[in-house]
Amino acid sequence: MATKRTQIAYRCPDCATATVGFLGGLGAVSDMLRLKCACGESALDIKKQTDGKVSLSVPCVYCKSNHSFVVSPEIMRREELTRFSCPYSGMGIAFIGDEDEVAHEVESSAEELARIMTSLEAEDVSDIQPQDVGEDSMPPDPAIYDTLNFVLRDLEAEGAVKCPCEMGEYDLRFTDDGMQVWCKNCGATYDFYARSVSVAEEYLTIDSITLK
Ligand SMILES: [Zn+2]
Ligand SMILES: [Zn+2]
Ligand SMILES: [Zn+2]
Structure with missing residues (x-):
């Protein structure tokens, strides 16, 4: 049986396209991995910290800024899918897992986004403003x-x-x-x-x- 390769995906806040990459690059040579959208307007960064933990900076379609997550490196090797959510809207913004699971999550997050856009009467992803999904008070x-x-x-x-x-x-x-x-x-x-x-x-x- 072929070994499953771990993938990571996120959706660009600028053009709404999902970008998918392989997580193989976190080896000894480079402890930083950048996944860029083809439009050039956003990128997801993964860095290995000196304490061994891994930090991710993930663009958020809803907040139009990056959210940071610090995780244990075990997550990169887990069998199950890991989902990173926007803390303000609760929506999944990045996914780590095998190819099939990541493809499935990307698809359901597109449906979720379509629902949100309909409810906000937004025609384009750029019409979503942070105040629409965030709280009224200071986050x-x-x-x-x-x-x-x-x-x-x-x-x-x-x-x-x-x-x-x-x-x-x-x-x-x-x-x-x-x-x-x-x-x-x-x-x-x-x-x-x-x-x-x-x-x-x-x-x-x-x-x-x-x-x-
Ligand atoms: Zn883009
Ligand atoms: Zn339960
Ligand atoms: Zn967010």
């Missing part, structure tokens, strides 16, 4: 999201996220109290009570979380 500190997303993805990679359905696909969203992990399969949730980065960092030491 929460993205560093809180970065930290808790790292906690979640790390626990997930270790199989330490427990969910009643036992086959959850997890995502994070902002709440009034901090952030909430929710299962896209059964709807169970877990709350991180963290309204500041320092409180969010306290969660770095937890061993497991159980969604209810």
Whole structure:
């Protein structure tokens, strides 16, 4: 059986095209990988940090800016699909997985985008303005999201996220109290009570979380 090659995909905020690339380039030679849209207006960057973690800078169709994610390198080698979401709109903006899964996600994210554009009466992706999808007030500190997303993805990679359905696909969203992990399969949730980065960092030491 041929070995599956891990792919990564994102959608360009400028021309709405999905760009797909292979993740093989994170070897010893180059610890940075750039995936550029053919239109030249956006790029997704992946960097290996000195602490061994991997940081991603992903263009967001909805916010028209890049979101950063810090993940454990295990994610690059996982069997399951990893989905990175815009913390403000909750929509998937980047996907890592095998070719079939990534193609499937790219397709469903196009449908999701079409629905959003219809609801906003936008004719073109450039008609989507950040204020349409963001909150009215000041957005929460993205560093809180970065930290808790790292906690979640790390626990997930270790199989330490427990969910009643036992086959959850997890995502994070902002709440009034901090952030909430929710299962896209059964709807169970877990709350991180963290309204500041320092409180969010306290969660770095937890061993497991159980969604209810
Ligand atoms: Zn483009
Ligand atoms: Zn966004
Ligand atoms: Zn579940």
